[in-house]
Amino acid sequence: MSSGLLQKSERSVTVLGGGVAGMTAACALAEAGFHVQLVERRSYLGGRASSYLHPGVDEVIDNCQHVLFGCCTNLVGFYRRIGVIDRIHWTTKMTMIEPGGRTSLLGPSLLPAPFHGLLKLMTAHAFSIADKIALGRAFSALMRPVPANSKQTLGVWLRRNGQTQGALDRFWRLVIASALNADIDSIGLPYAAKVIRELFMNSAEAGSMGMSTVPLSELYAGARSFLERHSCDVFFNVTAEKAEWEEKSAQWTVSTRTGTVTSDFLVLALPFEATARLLPQMPPAAGAPELSRQLEQHRHWPICSVHLWFDREITTLEHAVLLDREIHWMYNKSRLQPWRKLKGRGSYVELVISASRSFAALGREQAIAQAVSELAEYFPAVHEARLEKAALVKEIRATFGVPPGIDASRPASASPWPNCFLAGDWTATGWPSTMESAARSGHLAAEAVCKATGEPRSILNPDLKPEGLMWILSVAKAMF
Numbered sequence: 001m002s003s004g005l006l007q008k009s010e011r012s013v014t015v016l017g018g019g020v021a022g023m024t025a026a027c028a029l030a031e032a033g034f035h036v037q038l039v040e041r042r043s044y045l046g047g048r049a050s051s052y053l054h055p056g057v058d059e060v061i062d063n064c065q066h067v068l069f070g071c072c073t074n075l076v077g078f079y080r081r082i083g084v085i086d087r088i089h090w091t092t093k094m095t096m097i098e099p100g101g102r103t104s105l106l107g108p109s110l111l112p113a114p115f116h117g118l119l120k121l122m123t124a125h126a127f128s129i130a131d132k133i134a135l136g137r138a139f140s141a142l143m144r145p146v147p148a149n150s151k152q153t154l155g156v157w158l159r160r161n162g163q164t165q166g167a168l169d170r171f172w173r174l175v176i177a178s179a180l181n182a183d184i185d186s187i188g189l190p191y192a193a194k195v196i197r198e199l200f201m202n203s204a205e206a207g208s209m210g211m212s213t214v215p216l217s218e219l220y221a222g223a224r225s226f227l228e229r230h231s232c233d234v235f236f237n238v239t240a241e242k243a244e245w246e247e248k249s250a251q252w253t254v255s256t257r258t259g260t261v262t263s264d265f266l267v268l269a270l271p272f273e274a275t276a277r278l279l280p281q282m283p284p285a286a287g288a289p290e291l292s293r294q295l296e297q298h299r300h301w302p303i304c305s306v307h308l309w310f311d312r313e314i315t316t317l318e319h320a321v322l323l324d325r326e327i328h329w330m331y332n333k334s335r336l337q338p339w340r341k342l343k344g345r346g347s348y349v350e351l352v353i354s355a356s357r358s359f360a361a362l363g364r365e366q367a368i369a370q371a372v373s374e375l376a377e378y379f380p381a382v383h384e385a386r387l388e389k390a391a392l393v394k395e396i397r398a399t400f401g402v403p404p405g406i407d408a409s410r411p412a413s414a415s416p417w418p419n420c421f422l423a424g425d426w427t428a429t430g431w432p433s434t435m436e437s438a439a440r441s442g443h444l445a446a447e448a449v450c451k452a453t454g455e456p457r458s459i460l461n462p463d464l465k466p467e468g469l470m471w472i473l474s475v476a477k478a479m480f
Contacts, residue, residue, distance in 0.1 A: 011264055012264050013037070013263050014037045014039060014261050014266050014267070015029075015267045016269060017039075017047065017270040017274070018042070018044075018045040018046070020049055020075070020078075020425075020439055021423040021438040021439070021445075022269030023038070023046075023078070023082075024078045024442025024446075025423050025441075025442035025445045025446045026223070026232070026442075027081055027082055027227060028459050030230040034232075034449070035232060036233070038232070039256075039261065044217045044236070045223055048063065048395065048397070049220070050217045051063065051215035051218070056391055057309070057390070059307075059309070059348075061350075062212075063305075063395055065329070065331045065352050066211075066212070067209055067210065068088070068211075069199060069207060069210065069436075070203075070205045070206045070210075071198040071199070071202070072434070072436035073436075073461040074440045074460065074461045075435050075438075079222075084222040088213070089318075090209070091209055091211075091319075093106070094106040094107060096323055097323060097378045098324065099323070099377040101378060101379070103125070104123075104126040105124070106120050106121060108120075112467065113202055113466060113468035113471075114139065115468070115469075116204050118136075131166040131170070134167045137161060137162060139200070142197065143201070143470075143473060146193040147190070150188070150404065152404060153188065154172070154189055154192040155183075157189050157192075168184070172184055174321060176196065177354070178329070178355060179354075180192065180355075180432050181303055188405070188406060191402045194430075197470070201466075202464065202466040202467065202470050203467040205464060211331070211336050212337075213338070214339075238256050239257070243255075244283060251264055265421070265452065266420045266421070267420075267445050267446075267449065268424075269423035269424060269442065270424060271397070272298045272400065272424065273295075273397070276296070279291065291415070294409040297409035298401070298409060300400060300401075301355055301399050301400070301401055302356070302357060302396045303353070304352070304367070304392070304393065304394050305352050306392055306393075307349075307350050307390060307393070308348070308375070308387060309346065309347075309390070310346060310348075310387060310388065311388055312384075313334070313346075313381070314349065314379045314382050315349075316332075317330070318336055322374070325374040325377065326353060326358075326374060328351075329354075333348045333350055334346075353371075360394050367392050399434075400425070400433045401433075410426060410429075411428060412428045412444075413441065413444045413447075414448060419452060422441075423441040423442050424438065424441055427444075429441050443461065444460060
């Protein structure tokens with residue numbers, strides 16, 4: 001990379017950040033006819049959703065298991081655009097396992113929404129009759145609108161709506177809190193309500209779960225290929241140090257240690273803390289102090305994952321929700337990613353622990369030992385299996401929190417500077433900290449760039465339409 005890198009085209013844009021937000025914006029803009037320069041500080045794409053060769057085990061692992069759902073229309077749209085949608089494995093079933101091995105299967109039936117998941121929920125061994133009544137009460141209440149400016153936490157709302165301890169521990173704290181990667185007393189009610197409606201109430205399609213059948217960085221290599229096919233550029237191992245706006249030429253110049261990048265438009269698709277670090281190196285602007293204040297309000301929550309390689313298969317399940325222990329989710333990577341299948345009967349599983357600062361504080365040996373011990377409570381074959389190698393990954397900055405009132409600190413795609421736009425899961429997307437939020441932000445930023453050229457273009461993928469009674473309720477809400 002050097003000065004004079006870009007031969008100026010009719011419309012050009014520099015995208016800083018090669019995470020999901022940056023890739024989504026870059027590919028949408030390339031398709032719209034822009035010359036795009038995607039700048040990433042790492043040697044691969046994906047950001048927090050990436051994979052790498054772990055030196056301790058000599059295996060390519062994801063930094064954490066990432067999943068998507070049918071309601072993630074912009075992430076699905078991005079995968080279709082770059083040609084990797086066939087690398088996503090979909091399922092509508094969720095197995096819950098109690099210590100001792102008893103299972104409960106959740107999933108849709110032929111009943112119309114929002115009752116499609118009711119039959120299996122009502123027959124689930126994991127919940128007592130009182131738990132099921134309490135969950136039904138909460139689901140019924142969530143069919144009514146939740147004010148977007150509600151100051152309630154999910155925990156307060158659940159207690160007010162008579163949730164039993166079993167419902168709190170085995171559903172709300174596990175399934176929902178882990179989806180949002182935060183404790184129920186730290187989650188704003190509007191975001192919790194959105195997750196419940198999208199995953200369990202709107203339709204069976206919206207709640208279907210997808211997982212990559214290849215390492216995440218291999219999945220996102222499709223974005224690089226897409227950009228190169230559109231005569232765009234991807235620069236790795238490059239960190240933006242300064243951005244300057246030239247009023248006369250109406251261009252942005254981004255300075256790095258190895259040179260400069262010049263373009264008509266600039267998209268900052270960085271994590272909120274990286275955006276905050278860059279702000280002092282941006283031109284003075286009236287709205288910059290307010291943006292800085294907004295960025296200061298965000299906080300990270302960690303996700304830990306334990307990767308285990310056994311000499312034999314310990315379960316035939318592809319994935320499962322693990323109840324009543326520190327570990328929350330099990331993903332059988334040998335089955336989800338068949339190319340990983342080891343010789344003989346060996347297997348590789350990944351365990352995910354969400355929203356647990358206490359587990360994140362454990363040392364490597366203690367964390368792995370606890371995870372293996374707990375895993376054996378669900379799958380007795382672990383007792384007979386030999387653990388061949390193990391890895392612990394702590395993603396301390398995995399997600400940002402969504403407490404009540406956080407929307408006031410989530411800026412829109414417009415920035416305080418001309419021809420400069422913001423993207424990232426932390427921006428005002430209406431979604432919590434997810435890959436879908438990042439993808440939506442990328443599409444919103446791309447739309448903003450197109451609008452600034454005087455040639456507006458619809459890029460954001462529409463949400464899935466609710467079905468059954470949920471569709472009727474959505475129509476009624478729109479009318480009244």
